[in-house]
Amino acid sequence: MGIPILGESLQFLHKKAKFFEEKRKEHGNIYKTHLFGRPTIRISGKKNLEKLFAAENKLLQSLGFFLFQACKAKEELKNLFLKRIKEDGKSCSQQFPAVLEKFCKSQNSEFDNDDLLNGIFELIFNAGETTSTSAMCALIHLSKHPEVLEKLRQELSNVDLLAPPEENNNSEVEVTAEIFSKLPYLDCVYKELLRVTPAVGGAYRRVLKTFELEGYTIPEGWTVVLGIRDTHELDSNLDDPLTFNPDRWMQADSSKISFFPFASGPRRCPGKGYAHLILKLFIIKLCQQCNWTLSEPNPEMVAMPTPRPKNKLMCSFNQREYNKE
Numbered sequence: 001m002g003i004p005i006l007g008e009s010l011q012f013l014h015k016k017a018k019f020f021e022e023k024r025k026e027h028g029n030i031y032k033t034h035l036f037g038r039p040t041i042r043i044s045g046k047k048n049l050e051k052l053f054a055a056e057n058k059l060l061q062s063l064g065f066f067l068f069q070a071c072k073a074k075e076e077l078k079n080l081f082l083k084r085i086k087e088d089g090k091s092c093s094q095q096f097p098a099v100l101e102k103f104c105k106s107q108n109s110e111f112d113n114d115d116l117l118n119g120i121f122e123l124i125f126n127a128g129e130t131t132s133t134s135a136m137c138a139l140i141h142l143s144k145h146p147e148v149l150e151k152l153r154q155e156l157s158n159v160d161l162l163a164p165p166e167e168n169n170n171s172e173v174e175v176t177a178e179i180f181s182k183l184p185y186l187d188c189v190y191k192e193l194l195r196v197t198p199a200v201g202g203a204y205r206r207v208l209k210t211f212e213l214e215g216y217t218i219p220e221g222w223t224v225v226l227g228i229r230d231t232h233e234l235d236s237n238l239d240d241p242l243t244f245n246p247d248r249w250m251q252a253d254s255s256k257i258s259f260f261p262f263a264s265g266p267r268r269c270p271g272k273g274y275a276h277l278i279l280k281l282f283i284i285k286l287c288q289q290c291n292w293t294l295s296e297p298n299p300e301m302v303a304m305p306t307p308r309p310k311n312k313l314m315c316s317f318n319q320r321e322y323n324k325e
């Protein structure tokens with residue numbers, strides 16, 4: 001558990017995701033550590049996560065995004081917003097009337113400046129970082145796997161999504177909601193993207209009531225991290241869980257794949273549908289309109305705080321001609 005007060009925080013800050021990897025190799029699916037003044041238990045494994053996400057508010061309580069909670073930038077941004085509101089001499093409800101009205105109606109209550117700003121920040125942080133991280137990872141995976149990009153383009157071509165504008169009254173073919181159901185391979189690519197490089201690596205919870213798991217006692221008051229990334233990486237149902245291989249989602253038993261990118265249970269991501277839409281549209285537009293080259297064809301990735309290239313990575317885009325490579 002490391003040195004007093006600091007526990008293993010320094011090792012964690014130095015090694016980041018590798019810290020958890022080493023612990024997992026040594027201790028398995030459930031192990032304890034001491035991070036940032038809190039005794040913490042990290043738990044992985046499909047069955048364990050299914051069980052614990054379902055026990056939300058009974059055994060566990062959400063701590064929100066760890067990074068978000070810890071983020072000093074949040075306080076600074078909030079102060080800037082409040083200063084701006086004061087300068088304008090308007091209250092928060094006048095600044096954001098539509099948002100506030102919606103919030104109040106849905107909660108049947110009044111919100112003050114602080115509540116509203118917290119809500120707005122939660123949305124900005126949760127929505128922005130996750131989708132942009134995933135979009136960047138899509139660029140990297142598709143660049144490293146040209147055969148996947150080719151297969152995707154073939155699927156889009158089958159539903160005329162690669163048709164040049166001149167074949168469609170000189171406008172781009174519209175992507176409609178119905179068309180997604182005709183793009184099963186796109187769905188596989190999207191899922192594999194979130195499986196191999198999940199934007200949120202773990203869900204942080206406080207233990208409400210002591211319970212037993214795999215023979216271990218998980219004590220009340222401790223912090224538990226439900227390891228989303230670890231569970232994806234350790235999936236014993238998969239041949240090579242670390243490899244980006246969208247075809248695995250085509251297999252009949254794909255329901256057995258460990259897959260928790262949006263968590264699960266009452267606190268699962270409310271932006272899941274929106275993320276589906278944005279990321280699938282992003283991939284479609286990439287396939288339709290771009291060819292791109294990375295400055296490093298096989299960039300080394302790190303997983304924390306979010307999946308990203310370890311070193312600076314440049315991407316140059318060229319407009320793609322319709323129906324041409």
Ligand code: HEM
Nearest residue numbers: 126127130131134199200203204261262263267269271275
């Ligand atoms: C690829 C994109 C995204 C991923 C992988 C993702 C993942 C997650 C995960 C794992 C959680 C649960 C964390 C926990 O249980 O502690 C979460 C919560 C949340 N997400 Fe997302 N998210 C994504 C996009 C979005 C978008 C686009 C929005 C908003 C439009 C959004 C809004 C939220 C909010 C508000 C919460 C907190 C819910 C709560 O505490 O009850 N997310 N997200």
